[in-house]
Amino acid sequence: MNWKKLLIESTIGIEKFVDDLTFKIRKKLKWNSPVIIMPYRSYGRKDYLYIIGRVLENKLIKPAESKESLITNLANMYKRFQSDEVPGVTIQIDYHGEKHQVISDDEGYFKLVFKPKHIPTETKLYHLVSLKIIEAPIPFTKDNFIAEVMVPPVDAEFGVISDIDDTVIKTSATKILAMAKTVFLNNAHSRLPFAGVAAFYQALMLGKKGKQNNPFFYVSSSPWNTYDLLKEFLDLNKIPEGPLLLRDFGLQDNKFFSSGHMEHKTKEIVNILETYPNLNFILIGDSGQQDIYIYTEIALKFPERILAIYIRDLELKKTEEKVLNQTAKAAELGIEIILSKDAQLASIHAAKKGFIFSEAIEAVNEDKKQDTGELPGKVEDEMI
Structure with missing residues (x-):
């Protein structure tokens, strides 16, 4: 007998019973809000x-x-x-x-x-x-x-699929206590973007045609309950708008178990690629969770559709080993996986590949300095 499955099914039944009973009581007592x-x-x-x-x-x-x-x-x-x-x-x-x-x-x-x-x-x-x-x-x-x-216009140059936590927003998803503090005790104003991300994403949306119509999609395992917070954060920080494809946080379909993270993100990304068969994509994530594995598998399924993969380096142990293994697999398909500590270095590569204007590198650098408060310095023309 599959005890795990039995436990989940039993708990789902209890959860549904409690929800239904609570709803009926609140309705009877007229305690509902509009x-x-x-x-x-x-x-x-x-x-x-x-x-x-x-x-x-x-x-x-x-x-x-x-x-x-x-x-x-x-x-x-x-x-x-x-x-x-x-x-x-x-x-x-x-x-x-x-x-x-x-x-x-x-x-x-x-x-x-x-x-x-x-x-x-x-x-x-x-x-x-x-x-x-x-x-x-x-x-x-x-x-x-x-x-x-x-609805992406027909003249869009490419699309961008991005993670959110520890890619766009500093969340500390790999450290439970730090993540809890960030998520529960901060709002859209006090949560911090990664340095230079707004300018880099704006440059990608602009592309080389300068029409600002390259579509963005944000795929995350954050729960739908945080939708308004994430949307407000993107707007406040002038990060390009895009559908937020989040996850239901409940007991059904093993949503409390780690396997759901990879399954959710893979499913959403595949659906996007299949929806727009004539559009190529750039994938952006971080080294903290499973993004590099998910993106590599996507590249193997759609080798002609992935232009580049940018992975924000969170300086975790074994990051280099993980990236080297996955980079070798992607390289066989001619797809580059770029490990970058910040958006500045990623923008240099994007300009070299013709995804963005070279002038955008300095804009990303200025945005990075504003986000971090660092002193002006020379932009190193190299990738990690």
Whole structure:
């Protein structure tokens, strides 16, 4: 008998029973807050659009101020993880007069894939879709909510798929206590970007055509509960917008076990590559978890589609050994894996390969100095 599977299934049953009972009690006592829709930024093509989001009770989490107290940050994070999802909510999705309906599941999630009659224009990156609640088991707002759907233009040069934790944001994901402090006691203002990342990503989005339409996708194992925090962080730091493809943090499908990290990221990246068969990609991650293994396997499956792999070096033990092993596998396909301590060194390589303008190197260097407070210095024209 598979005791692990039996334990998980039993715990799932208990969790669902408790959630259902709690929801019924709160509904009976009228303790529910008004229901809202949280649309997640998604992506699509001109022949189909993908809409995803979650229906929750409104926890009234306001955008962070630059100087929030630790107690406020902790309280807001508690609200995020104690989200009261609302099942059985009927949502109307309206795109240029085309109306569709979808119902939220037991965890409050909903998704819809549809072929639009109104073909998205090929000159702009984002398209807006209106959502509103038609029917819900508890009181709800009648407001309209807006979902953003990214459709890469036909003249996009390439796409970028990036990790978030310890690639864009300093999280210390390899150190449990340090990560807990960063995640729970900081907000979008006080969490720190890696030096130079904003300017480097802006340069990649601009490309060599200068149209700022190269699409970005952020794939992370962070839970959906932190979506608003991560989105706000990207906006505050002027990091290119892109769909945030996060993970449900629950018991189903072994979501508490480490295997889910690789499976989730691999699945999302493969789906992106298959969605855009005519678009090549740059992959960006860090050396702290499994990014280098995931990206190498992706490169083996799509050898003609991966332009380069940038791995931020967190200076961990055995990093060099890991990279050397994976670099050898990728090199057989003509794909470079670049181990870089910061965005400055990665930008030098990107300029050499023709992904970005060479002038962007200095912009990344200035951004790096602003992020770190370091004194002006000579940019070393080398890669680690």
